[in-house]
Amino acid sequence: MDLNYNINQLSLNISTAYEPELNHPARYINRLVEGLAIQKPNIMGRPREYDPRMLLKLVLLAYSYGVISCRKIERFARENLVARWLTQEQQPTYRTIARFVVSPDLEEMIQNGFKDFHDYLKAHGMIDEASFIDGTKILANANKYSFVWKKRTIKYSELNIEKARKLLQEIKQAEVKINVNGDSFNIDQLDTIVALLEQRIEELNQRVSETAKVSPNPAKQERRHAKKYLHALDHCRQKNLEYRTQAQIAGPRNSYSKTDHDATFMRVKEDPMRNGQTKPAYNLQIMTNSQFVLGYDLMQNPTDTRTLIPFLKLLAQNGVLGRVIVADAGYGSERNYKYIEDELPGHTALIPYSTMIKENSRKWCSDDRKVMNWEYHEDDDYYVNPDGVRFNFKRYAYRNDKYKFRRDFKVYQAEKYNENHQVIPQALTPRGNTKYIMINPQWEYFKAKARESLSNSNTYSRRKYDVETVFGNLKAYLGFNRFTVRGLKKAKRQMGIALMALNMKKMAGRPTIFGNSFRKRKNRSEF
Incomplete structure (x- = not known):
């Protein structure tokens, strides 16, 4: 059969008569954006002719394909058939897309999108009450040698x-x-x-x-x-x-950094020289469940220990924090344990402390210098070390760290003389001073509570393949290793687009991954 193929034939210009398949990410993106309650949206572009909902759909779809550059997104809107279906043949310029990515309207839309997405997953039983928290470093759009x-x-x-x-x-x-x-x-x-x-x-x-x-x-x-x-x-x-x-x-x-004042120099995993060189970056904190990102934030602090409390406040404020808080040993500190117990009484923390695994080793248990291996008499409140020296309680003390967090200690001093009033050599330091130890009762209480909660729960074993997979998909699949904008606020908005695009991609792949269980649901394509 001969086909009449003639590219020069005159034809009428009509809108794209195309619809993507049922489980395509574009359908979930369309339903997510259309469900947002946007009041009086600011029309974007010069002249102002583009609806921000259309721009958000285009940017989310482009990011899900790994297209991050605004110039490439402009070409993506012209050449990709699915993008033309979402935009209804509209073709915004790269300048319009660049202004939209860093606009304040986008931040509000992304936050509302995460909240609606969380409510949808919870209503359909696709997530539980566990909140898996972890962080990674994302390079900033700054010169790595412009440090101060x-x-x-x-x-x-x-x-x-x-x-x-x-x-x-x-x-x-x-x-x-x-x-x-x-x-x-x-x-x-x-x-x-x-x-x-x-x-x-x-x-x-x-x-x-x-x-x-x-x-x-x-x-x-x-x-x-x-x-x-x-x-x-x-x-x-x-x-x-x-x-x-x-x-x-x-x-x-x-x-x-001189080129991006909000970026802090940190040690990142992308270290091709393997010399531990610090680079300007942001600390990305996310909360996941079933490999869906339900909350995120960008921090300027390179350590994860100090990022947990502000991140938990943000999650609780947005109403997406689950009852079980799961994180790795990098978040296990006395300050974090105390905040969860005092400010979040209805939540359970499954967070190990830094030396939890080492304390179970044979070397640690046989070390006579560790106070945990000493004999303790609770009635009279004193310790006896392996050399037979008794340490009696002497006084209370406290210390304030550089972040003004107070730690209370109990000071125990060794008995210098024996029953015959002779000096005990084991009770003295090499310089002749009396030995003493400092015990933090509150820290010991939190350590015991963490050991008990982790031994009675199997939820912590899900952490590695739940939250770590998201970082792998973000960096390897989407190729998002470095921001293209400068400034903390702008970088946070761009990161929200990338994480939501990753959610849409994961949502579209769920029916194929869990086909048998997903086909039993009614209205599986409804979002």
């Missing part, structure tokens, strides 16, 4: 102040006649000193012009010294302003 270290800034600032103080002493010795007090120097006085030097130079200029024929002219010599010190002090003043700005940008962080 806070410790260096503090050090150079102190050296600059000392240099300004020495210059002020030299000014007085050089007999430059300005009215300053060098005994109580303050760095904030640099503006006043520079102004006095400028005023003195103007006076000397006038005197030099009046005594032009005098040689040697003492006014010229004083003016030469005044100009030299003016340039030096002005340089100190500029450096002082620079160091203050750097310290203000860094805040509580130890470093930041």
Whole structure:
């Protein structure tokens, strides 16, 4: 049969008469975005002609295909048949797409989308009450060599102040006649000193012009010294302003990038040189269940220990936090345990502490230096070490860490003398001081509670293949290893698109993965 194939034949322009298959991610994206309660959406584009819902559908579909560049998304909207079905033949430019990706409207739509997606999964029994939490580092869109270290800034600032103080002493010795007090120097006085030097130079200029024929002219010599010190002090003043700005940008962080002030230098897994070089990145925290991302946040702190409490507050505020909180040993700290027990009494924490596995090893259990291997008498509250030395309770103590968290301790001191009033050598340190130990009762309580909760539950074993799989799909499947925008707010919006696109891809693949159980459900394509 001969087919009449003629690309030059005149035809009528009509919309795309195409619909994707039932389990295509585009259908779930369409239903998700259409279900969002958007009031008075701001029309995007120049001229303003594109609905933000259409742009969100296009961006989600493109990200699910691993297309992140705005220029490639523009071509994707023209050439991909499924994208043309979602956009109904509309073709926004890459500038419109770029402005939409970082717009505040997108952040609100993404947050509402995560909440609606969580409610849908919970209503259909696809998730349970477990919340699997973990973090990973995503590279920022910044130069990896444009670093500013806070410790260096503090050090150079102190050296600059000392240099300004020495210059002020030299000014007085050089007999430059300005009215300053060098005994109580303050760095904030640099503006006043520079102004006095400028005023003195103007006076000397006038005197030099009046005594032009005098040689040697003492006014010229004083003016030469005044100009030299003016340039030096002005340089100190500029450096002082620079160091203050750097310290203000860094805040509580130890470093930041000059090209992206919100990015912090961290050790990331993408280390091709294998030298532990720090790179500008953000700490991504996610909460998953059944490999669906139900909540996320971007942190500037490189360690996971301090990110748990603000992340739990965000999840509880959004109403997506489950009753069982599961995380790895990187989140096990006294502060986190205390917050969950005090602020989240209806939740169970399945979080091991850092030395939990080591405490079960033979080496740890046979180590006589570990207090847990000592004999403890609860009635009289004292310890006996393997050498037979008794440690009696002496006093209470506390310590505050650099984040102002208080830890209470009980101090036990060794008995220095035996029954015959002779010195016990085992009770003394090599320098002759009496040995003592410090016990944190609250930390020991939380450790025992963590061991008990983990031994009575099988939920923790799901953590590796639930939350770690999401990171693998995000970096390997979608290819999202580095942000294309700068700034914490903009990066957070872009990450929301990538994670929601990953959810839509996972949602579309569920009927094929769990085909037998999924076919039994009615309205399986309804979202």
